[in-house]
Amino acid sequence: MSERKLFKGNEAVGEAAIRAGCRYFFGYPITPQNEIPEYMSRRLPEVGGCFLQAESEVAAINMVYGAAAAGARVMTSSSSPGISLKQEGISYIAGSLLSPLIVNMVRGGPGLGDIQPAQSDYFQATKGGGHGDYHLLTFAPASIQEMVDLIYISFETGEKYKMPVMILADGVLGQMMESVEFPEMKEPNDPHKSDFAITGAKGRPSRVVKAFDLDPDKMNKLNFEMEARWKEAEKNEVRVEEYMMDDAEFVLTAYGTSSRVCRSAVDKARAEGLKLGMIRPITVWPFPGDAFRRAADKVKGFLAVEMSLGQYIEDVKLAVDGKRPVYLHAVPGGLIPKRDEVLAQVRGILEGKGA
Amino acid sequence: MQDVYRTAKSLTKRTMHYCPGCAHGIIHKLVAEAIDELGIREDTIGVAPVGCAVLAYNYFDMDFAVAAHGRAPVMATGIKRVHPDKIVFTYQGDGDLASIGTAEIVHAAMRGEKITVIFVNNAIYGMTGGQMAPTTLVGQKTSTSPYGRQAEHCGSPIRMSEMLSTIPGAYFVSRVSVSTPANLAKAKRTIKKAFQNQMEGKGLNIVEVLSTCPTNWGRAPYESMRWVDENMQPYYPLGDYKQAEEAK
Numbered sequence: 001m002s003e004r005k006l007f008k009g010n011e012a013v014g015e016a017a018i019r020a021g022c023r024y025f026f027g028y029p030i031t032p033q034n035e036i037p038e039y040m041s042r043r044l045p046e047v048g049g050c051f052l053q054a055e056s057e058v059a060a061i062n063m064v065y066g067a068a069a070a071g072a073r074v075m076t077s078s079s080s081p082g083i084s085l086k087q088e089g090i091s092y093i094a095g096s097l098l099s100p101l102i103v104n105m106v107r108g109g110p111g112l113g114d115i116q117p118a119q120s121d122y123f124q125a126t127k128g129g130g131h132g133d134y135h136l137l138t139f140a141p142a143s144i145q146e147m148v149d150l151i152y153i154s155f156e157t158g159e160k161y162k163m164p165v166m167i168l169a170d171g172v173l174g175q176m177m178e179s180v181e182f183p184e185m186k187e188p189n190d191p192h193k194s195d196f197a198i199t200g201a202k203g204r205p206s207r208v209v210k211a212f213d214l215d216p217d218k219m220n221k222l223n224f225e226m227e228a229r230w231k232e233a234e235k236n237e238v239r240v241e242e243y244m245m246d247d248a249e250f251v252l253t254a255y256g257t258s259s260r261v262c263r264s265a266v267d268k269a270r271a272e273g274l275k276l277g278m279i280r281p282i283t284v285w286p287f288p289g290d291a292f293r294r295a296a297d298k299v300k301g302f303l304a305v306e307m308s309l310g311q312y313i314e315d316v317k318l319a320v321d322g323k324r325p326v327y328l329h330a331v332p333g334g335l336i337p338k339r340d341e342v343l344a345q346v347r348g349i350l351e352g353k354g355a
Numbered sequence: 356m357q358d359v360y361r362t363a364k365s366l367t368k369r370t371m372h373y374c375p376g377c378a379h380g381i382i383h384k385l386v387a388e389a390i391d392e393l394g395i396r397e398d399t400i401g402v403a404p405v406g407c408a409v410l411a412y413n414y415f416d417m418d419f420a421v422a423a424h425g426r427a428p429v430m431a432t433g434i435k436r437v438h439p440d441k442i443v444f445t446y447q448g449d450g451d452l453a454s455i456g457t458a459e460i461v462h463a464a465m466r467g468e469k470i471t472v473i474f475v476n477n478a479i480y481g482m483t484g485g486q487m488a489p490t491t492l493v494g495q496k497t498s499t500s501p502y503g504r505q506a507e508h509c510g511s512p513i514r515m516s517e518m519l520s521t522i523p524g525a526y527f528v529s530r531v532s533v534s535t536p537a538n539l540a541k542a543k544r545t546i547k548k549a550f551q552n553q554m555e556g557k558g559l560n561i562v563e564v565l566s567t568c569p570t571n572w573g574r575a576p577y578e579s580m581r582w583v584d585e586n587m588q589p590y591y592p593l594g595d596y597k598q599a600e601e602a603k
Contacts, residue, residue, distance in 0.1 A: 024436065050436045054429065055462035062426040062459075066433020069420045070400075074433070092423050191437060198418035198434065200441050202397040208412045210403075210421035 004181050009144045010035035010077075010174040012182075013103055013167070014043060016151035017075050021186040022101065023049030024074035026063035028056055028082060031115040032171035033105035036077040049188075057082040061089030061102075068098035069198055069209040071191025073155050077103035079171075080121050081112060083129075090164060091130030095211025095222070097196070099158030101151065102136070103167040105174040108334025116334030117171030117257060122311035125168045126285040133223055135230055136166040137237065138285040140255040144178040146282070152183050157237060161229045168284060170307065172257040172336070233286055240288035241280040242295075244270065248277025250346060251295055253316055254305040255281045258337055262305050265342045276346065284315070292319035301325040301349065305342055308332050325349075363387035365396045367416045376569040376576025379407060379475065381533050382542075383414055386446070386473055389547035390417070393554065399442040400434055402427040404456075406448040407481040425456020428463035431470045442553055444471040449490040450480045453515050460519070460561075467524030469558035471549045474515065477566040478587060485571030489513045492590060497571070512590065516563045520596035526557045528597040532565040532588060534580040545595075557599070565591055 007015070013036050017025075025040040037053065044051040054060035060076050067074040078086060083104045093100060104125060108118040128134045137158055141147035147169060158165040191197050198207050213219050241259075244266050245251070252262040259280040269276040279295060279302075281288050292302070301324045304313035309332040317326050329345055331337045362368075365387035373379045390396050396417050403411040405424035412419035422430040427445035435443045452460050452474050460472065479497055480486040487500040490512045494503040504512075520528040527549055531542035542564060549560040565587050567579035574582055 024433075026433065052432070052436065052466075055458055058426070059429040059459055059462065062423060062429040063433040063436075065423075065426075066402075066420065066430035066435075067437045068433070069430070070434045070437035072437040074437075088423055089426070198400050198420055199438060200398045200400060201416075201418050206412075206415075206417050206419065208419045208421070210412070210419075212409065212421050214410075 004179045006177050007144060007180045008035055008175065008177050009147060009169070010105065011039045012144050012148050012180055013077065013151060014039035015182055016148040017101060018043060018047055018049070019183055019185050020073070020152045020155050021188040022073045022075050022155065023047065023188045024067045024072050025049070025051045025076065026054050026060040026067070026074070027076050027078065028054050028060050030079045030082045032107060032117070032174050033077050033079050033103070035174070036103065057085035058088065061086035064100045065089055065093050065096070065098070068093060068100045069096065071189070071194040071197025071199060073189055075101035075103065077105065079105045079107045080109050080118070083121060083124065087124065087130035090136070091132050091134060092211045093164050094134035094136070095132060096209050097162035099155065099162060099164055101154050101158070101165050101167070104169065106168065106170040108332070114334040115171065117336065118307045118332065118334050119170060119256060119258060120308035120311065120332055121168065122284065122306070122308055125166055126287070126315070134226065135285050136164050137161065137233060138166045138168050138283065140168045140281060140284045141173065142256050142259045142280065144173065144176070145180050147173060148180055148182060161233045163229065163233065168256065170257050237283060238286050238288045238290070239282035240291045241282060242291055243278040243280065245277040245279065245295060247275055248295070248299055249275040250300050250350060251277050251279055251302045252305055252342065252346070253279045253302055255284055255312065258305045258307055261337045261339055261342060265339045268339060269343060269346070287315045287319065289319035292316060296320050296323040299324060301327065303327045303329055303342070303346060303349065305329040305337050307336065363391050365390045365416055366414055369413050371414055372410055373407065374570040376567065376579060377407070378477070378533050378566040381539070382473065382475055382564050382566065383411065385533070385539070385543045385546050387415065388543065389550050392547060393550055395442050395550070395554065399444065400438070402431045402434070402443070402445040404445065404447040404451040406451050408446050408448060408475065409482070411446050425451050425454070426459055427451065428456065428459040428468065428470070428472065432463060432466070432468050435468065435470055439469070442471070442550060444473060444550070446473045447475065448481065449474070449476040449478065449488045453489045453513055460515070461522065464519050464522040464525040464559045464561070467526065467558055469553055469556060470560070471553050472559065472561040473546065474561055474563045475566045476563055476591065477568045478512070479568050479571050481568045481571055485568070492586060514591060516561070516596045519561060525559050525561065525597055526599055527552050527560040529595045530563040530565065530591060530593050532583055532593055534565065534583040538593070
């Protein structure tokens with residue numbers, strides 16, 4: 001029986017990855033995720049792993065590419081501007097059908113932005129992000145325990161679909177402390193047992209890891225093979241929480257930190273007799289469209305609450321498909337939504353005063 | 356019967372896509388022969404660049420990865436850290452290593468990464484059709500320096516071996532040429548040494564190979580080799596720029 005410990009989000013990320021069998025970390029400092037590389041730099045040597053600080057995010061993600069190509073469970077972490085830099089490498093990794101873990105503690109943007117929590121990397125996390133057609137399995141935890149549990153399954157899930165995995169969190173989840181229970185230590189995988197990894201062609205034909213083919217027919221085929229895996233993932237890997245949805249008349253929807261604000265808004269509204277519910281995607285790719293389609297037959301409308309300016313709402317609208325109005329509560333730039341302001345907007349909508 | 360010619364075992368039998376007269380074929384063979392002689396083919400992992408040698412994995416019969424442009428030294432770093440008992444090498448051109456990948460090679464050298472780097476310098480971007488490289492000589496005409504490279508406009512060419520030899524972590528830095536039979540023999544010995552050093556746990560090892568691009572230089576193959584001797588070599592002198600004291 002493992003004990004509960006008080007853990008900072010960023011450090012919990014590191015410990016969870018190690019428990020999941022990750023033994024390689026390549027990264028570059030950026031706020032607000034620095035406790036992840038710091039934790040890994042002292043913890044990985046204790047378990048026979050390798051931490052290496054790269055000269056840039058570009059270098060770090062390509063070290064990850066090399067280690068994943070060599071068959072290892074490997075991760076990197078960064079925050080928004082650093083993730084933008086990593087996108088080139090992520091595209092190569094996705095095209096090479098590798099499954100490292102990428103953690104993004106999102107901060108306010110655009111540009112250098114600020115160092116406060118934000119959700120404005122939704123597009124680059126859920127729509128590919130770099131060049132070419134690809135997706136990441138994108139997990140959006142709302143608590144440190146959930147972040148730990150998702151990281152724990154991230155490598156196996158990614159390996160199953162030959163896709164990279166992203167944890168889409170933010171400065172709140174990285175910096176706060178919560179009580180957490182860690183799952184038991186998994187044995188790291190053996191790269192030599194892999195059927196794709198480059199390990200030296202001893203007694204077998206040579207292998208190549210690449211996201212490249214000059215023959216467009218072959219690239220076309222690769223794209224469709226990837227799509228077939230996305231469809232399987234969409235069938236099997238959707239995770240969503242539906243909170244107070246049984247009798248809900250109006251729905252708040254948000255992921256991650258925003259959803260914590262929405263949960264308290266639902267509770268307060270319920271206490272005041274207003275039947276609010278919440279749909280909280282835990283995977284933002286694949287997106288839990290069914291939860292919205294089911295709700296759309298029963299409720300008056302939806303309010304998407306996001307720490308970004310109209311990114312998350314696009315997927316909500318696609319799912320609702322015009323059946324009910326979808327409104328936006330956007331708090332971009334590094335600020336956090338306020339419960340009472342969310343509720344005020346809901347009341348305004350329900351009283352016909354518009355959004 | 357006398358054995359007068361043999362293809363390297365570490366090369367496949369595939370027909371190379373390189374242009375007639377291009378020295379990539381020669382350099383591939385030198386690398387493959389070194390690997391053969393050291394008996395490490397099954398323990399070697401190569402990393403191809405972006406550029407003409409992007410298809411190197413078709414010609415080397417061993418495990419290979421294709422890196423993003425300039426990122427071969429960091430991809431090799433990831434591979435080597437997972438498999439420290441394997442021999443990892445990158446094969447990069449001058450656009451790849453000396454332009455877009457400058458940070459990666461400098462920091463791989465700084466870390467003393469236990470890898471071998473084959474750096475093919477032909478003073479031009481070949482694959483994309485002959486644009487100016489950081490290594491293009493002053494006055495040299497390319498498709499993006501049609502009046503000849505002008506130093507006051509875009510500087511003088513960068514000498515990577517000289518620069519890398521100043522980095523403490525660089526173990527072995529040497530520049531060779533494949534323009535004459537004598538140079539070829541020297542290049543072969545140097546490349547072999549760069550692999551041998553890695554087998555002994557030493558790094559970083561880099562061999563800069565002066566090479567040709569007959570197609571984009573607009574010169575015949577023989578004339579191109581002479582152009583290396585007469586124009587490149589004076590600016591890029593051959594020799595060992597750095598080797599450990601005990602190795603001298």
